[in-house]
Amino acid sequence: MFDNELNFLEVNNLPFNPDLCRNETEVESKLIVQYLLPQLGYTPDTWYQEVAVGSIRLDFLAFTAQVLPFVINANSPLSVVMEAKHPKQNLNNHVLRLKHYLISLNVQYGLLTNGKEIRIYQKLIDEIQLVFSGSGKEVNTKIEEIKILIGRESFPGETNLNNLKASVSFDKISNPFKEQKLIKIIVVYHNKGGVGKTTTVVNLAAAISKKGKRVLVM
Secondary structure (H helix, E strand, C coil): HHHHHHHHHHHHHCCHHHHCCCCHHHHHHHHHHHHHHHHHHCCCCCCCEEEEECCCEEEEECCCCCCCCCCCCCCCCCEEEEEEECCCCCCCCCCCHHHHHHHHHCCEEEEEEECEEEEEEEECCCCCEEEEEEHHHHCCCHHHHHHHHHHCCCCHHHHHHHHHHCCCCCHCCCHHHCCCCCCCCCCCCCCCCCCCCCHHHHHHHHHHHHCCCCCCCC
């Protein structure tokens, strides 16, 4: 793990404040990316944002193990879908869509949040069941409950994974499980000159390259 990853984890151990989420983008960045994913043990190489699987578009898809290339099939590690909504959105209006995602992709858990409220649903054959509900202000005190459900280290073991494979005939499913290769884009921006943008980009690219990743700097 290089220094940038260490700094990333240190920053994201800060408590979550739902009052700072004023729109959907801030729910994604401040709650999911900066707080939940690190707290639940997901590293940057085990989650993907803006995932397209056939006609389905997911805000986030986190895996229990690194997946390269990005593939959803019978051999994929267990995963969790995370969907972020605007703070003024009623989560009840999005439950059916989350159900469609979990059942279509055969994903066991889905997290639905608008920053003010956090819900976790579990897939049960052709239905989903609410297994956790709490306010954004409670997430810091209830993070251990969330970890038990969808934490990277808390997911079911190989036995349940085999049961998951047996529950669906993946050979009969075509487009939704077609291999998807994703590119992660990192943007460094500041409206002033001479603040270290180029230096940051070059050093970040070098550090990522040392991890064996292919990097294009533009």
